[in-house]
Amino acid sequence: xxxxxxxxxxxxxxxxxxxxxxxxxxxxxxxxxxxxxxxxxxxxxxxxxxxxxxxxxxxxxxxxxxxxxxxxxxxxxxxxxxxxxxxxxxxxxxxxxxxxxxxxxxxxxxxxxxxxxxxxxxxxxxxxxxxxxxxxxxxxxxxxxxxxxxxxxxxxxxxxxxxxxxxxxxxxxxxxxxxxxxxxxxxxxxxxxxxxxxxxxxxxxxxxxxxxxxxxxxxxxxxxxxxxxxxxxxxxxxxxxxxxxxxxxxxxxxxxxxxxxxxxxxxxxxxxxxxxxxxxxxxxxxxxxxxxxxxxxxxxxxxxxxxxxxxxxxxxxxxxxxxxxxxxxxxxxxxxxxxxxxxxxxxxxxxxxxxxxxxxxxxxxxxxxxxxxxxxxxxxxxxxxxxxxxxxxxxxxxxxxxxxxxxxxxxxxxxxxxxxxxxxxxxxxxxxxxxxxxxxxxxxxxxxxxxxxxxxxxxxxxxxxxxxxxxxxxxxxxxxxxxxxxxxxxxxxxxxxxxxxxxxxxxxxxxxxxxxxxxxxxxxxxxxxxxxxxxxxxxxxxxxxxxxxxxxxxxxxxxxxxxxxxxxxxxxxxxxxxxxxxxxxxxxxxxxxxxxxxxxxxxxxxxxxxxxxxxxxxxxxxxxxxxxxxxxxxxxxxxxxxxxxxxx
Numbered sequence: 001x002x003x004x005x006x007x008x009x010x011x012x013x014x015x016x017x018x019x020x021x022x023x024x025x026x027x028x029x030x031x032x033x034x035x036x037x038x039x040x041x042x043x044x045x046x047x048x049x050x051x052x053x054x055x056x057x058x059x060x061x062x063x064x065x066x067x068x069x070x071x072x073x074x075x076x077x078x079x080x081x082x083x084x085x086x087x088x089x090x091x092x093x094x095x096x097x098x099x100x101x102x103x104x105x106x107x108x109x110x111x112x113x114x115x116x117x118x119x120x121x122x123x124x125x126x127x128x129x130x131x132x133x134x135x136x137x138x139x140x141x142x143x144x145x146x147x148x149x150x151x152x153x154x155x156x157x158x159x160x161x162x163x164x165x166x167x168x169x170x171x172x173x174x175x176x177x178x179x180x181x182x183x184x185x186x187x188x189x190x191x192x193x194x195x196x197x198x199x200x201x202x203x204x205x206x207x208x209x210x211x212x213x214x215x216x217x218x219x220x221x222x223x224x225x226x227x228x229x230x231x232x233x234x235x236x237x238x239x240x241x242x243x244x245x246x247x248x249x250x251x252x253x254x255x256x257x258x259x260x261x262x263x264x265x266x267x268x269x270x271x272x273x274x275x276x277x278x279x280x281x282x283x284x285x286x287x288x289x290x291x292x293x294x295x296x297x298x299x300x301x302x303x304x305x306x307x308x309x310x311x312x313x314x315x316x317x318x319x320x321x322x323x324x325x326x327x328x329x330x331x332x333x334x335x336x337x338x339x340x341x342x343x344x345x346x347x348x349x350x351x352x353x354x355x356x357x358x359x360x361x362x363x364x365x366x367x368x369x370x371x372x373x374x375x376x377x378x379x380x381x382x383x384x385x386x387x388x389x390x391x392x393x394x395x396x397x398x399x400x401x402x403x404x405x406x407x408x409x410x411x412x413x414x415x416x417x418x419x420x421x422x423x424x425x426x427x428x429x430x431x432x433x434x435x436x437x438x439x440x441x442x443x444x445x446x447x448x449x450x451x452x453x454x455x456x457x458x459x460x461x462x463x464x465x466x467x468x469x470x471x472x473x474x475x476x477x478x479x480x481x482x483x484x485x486x487x488x489x490x491x492x493x494x495x496x497x498x499x500x501x502x503x504x505x506x507x508x509x510x511x512x513x514x515x516x517x518x519x520x521x522x523x524x525x526x527x528x529x530x531x532x533x534x535x536x537x538x539x540x541x542x543x544x545x546x547x548x549x550x551x552x553x554x555x556x557x558x559x560x561x562x563x564x565x566x567x568x569x570x571x572x573x574x575x576x577x578x579x580x581x582x583x584x585x586x587x588x589x590x591x592x593x594x595x596x597x598x599x600x601x602x603x604x605x606x607x608x609x610x611x612x613x614x615x616x617x618x619x620x621x622x623x624x625x626x627x628x629x630x631x632x633x634x635x636x637x638x639x640x641x642x643x644x645x646x647x648x
Contacts, residue, residue: 025108043066084255099126226257328358411632418436540559599624
């Protein structure tokens with residue numbers, strides 16, 4: 001976005017709901033406060049910030065010397081699903097008066113909490129522009145749905161990773177209104193150089209604790225599976241008790257299920273256990289130092305998979321709450337944390353390690369980028385956001401020409417004797433087929449293929465066939481779909497090399513399957529034998545005006561020509577070795593050989609599989625296609641399969 005000249009300061013409302021989002025919003029708030037010539041800052045505090053059980057964390061906002069314009073008590077206690085819904089409703093009732101009074105130009109909303117959804121909904125309905133921080137990310141719970149819902153309401157987006165940016169674009173958001181800035185908290189993380197970290201460790205964990213010899217635990221309920229998340233928390237505490245290391249346990253957030261988790265802590269006596277320190281809140285500056293020097297962090301907080309990577313501290317991520325997050329190599333996932341022993345084993349694997357520092361989520365320069373982005377916002381632009389939907393086909397149902405048109409493909413079969421091009425319909429019917437003798441040189445073959453395709457395409461117009469593309473080659477089918485590859489050249493099976501010193505191939509290499517087993521290869525060998533008077537045996541003849549080809553070689557082999565039989569056996573062996581390579585790479589359940597030569601190769605191919613393949617793939621079915629024109633139909637299917645899929 002280009003910078004716009006504004007005649008007045010931009011009035012920015014930052015709304016913060018809890019300790020976690022404030023750690024991301026605070027760096028932006030400091031940046032805004034440092035530029036009073038450009039911005040006016042209004043701070044609205046709501047949610048768990050104002051609840052004693054969760055640490056009254058609004059105080060840290062005051063300690064940071066921010067004036068809180070409005071405090072909104074929006075939490076309905078109960079810590080269950082109904083209470084979350086009621087809290088959203090209460091926030092929606094209270095926010096309109098606040099927004100009418102403040103009249104901000106833009107509201108900054110962070111993340112994926114239910115409080116943030118209420119903020120975004122209120123601002124959108126009151127025609128206030130919304131800047132959403134951390135959109136496009138994927139975690140693994142109801143938070144995903146809330147985050148993406150806020151994305152749809154927001155006018156501008158600040159994302160932290162390249163993947164998140166791509167997700168936003170895929171969600172039809174305007175690329176010009178997306179800023180890839182990195183996570184604002186990393187601006188503080190990567191510049192944190194508190195040399196007196198030992199005093200912080202002693203204050204929270206005791207005088208006898210050393211760096212890298214304690215654990216930080218932070219686990220929240222999973223609102224889509226509360227019962228299981230409580231059981232997992234119980235197993236985590238049991239594992240930590242058994243592991244016998246000093247552990248700082250932070251209370252869970254206010255989501256449904258948190259009250260039950262606190263009951264589990266008290267039932268196990270965690271608040272009075274000599275190895276544990278249970279706290280409701282740690283100031284972010286001090287929390288940074290605690291996780292930076294911990295032997296391990298365990299739980300399911302986004303902080304573990306995002307911020308802690310900046311220090312290379314080992315992390316154990318439990319369950320599915322953060323399963324979709326991008327992580328560094330410091331994170332060990334325990335997706336099914338269903339036994340104490342599994343969690344204990346993870347602690348033994350991770351505790352005390354040191355990993356490379358990760359900068360997946362930021363490089364420490366997010367805030368300057370965000371401030372520049374804010375300054376570029378043009379308040380004269382229309383408020384109504386636009387979505388960048390992918391192009392879709394026009395409605396053609398009323399066009400008689402299109403209704404009568406047959407979707408088709410051009411299929412090309414490059415044989416040893418003949419070149420064939422066919423118009424193949426969506427139903428697999430060959431509408432028309434063209435056949436020409438195969439020229440001798442590569443250039444002549446390419447020119448003839450082009451000429452035949454042009455003629456077929458012109459004829460297709462007369463036949464009312466719409467050509468969707470041209471297909472050539474074999475194919476691999478995975479989960480009922482053809483594999484196309486990044487450049488639509490997947491499954492060039494004929495050019496699998498089976499011998500380093502084999503015959504020349506038309507592709508320029510040596511020893512390809514095609515150089516041994518194709519119709520052209522057999523034609524070449526047949527001509528050699530014929531030139532040496534070693535092809536024809538009793539009962540065979542080749543008219544003078546007929547070119548020697550693969551079929552003559554096959555006929556000679558059937559009539560007992562030992563050299564012809566050897567050539568066919570070598571060709572079948574080369575094909576078999578190629579199939580073995582495919583079996584070892586793809587492990588398919590079925591191999592289909594097609595074409596006029598398939599029946600002559602199948603027994604040799606099966607023998608090679610028995611002799612050369614690993615026992616784990618030897619049971620594969622190898623069959624000969626019973627289609628009349630398998631080469632042409634297969635080539636056409638590559639086009640028809642791809643072009644009729646709805647992929648954006």
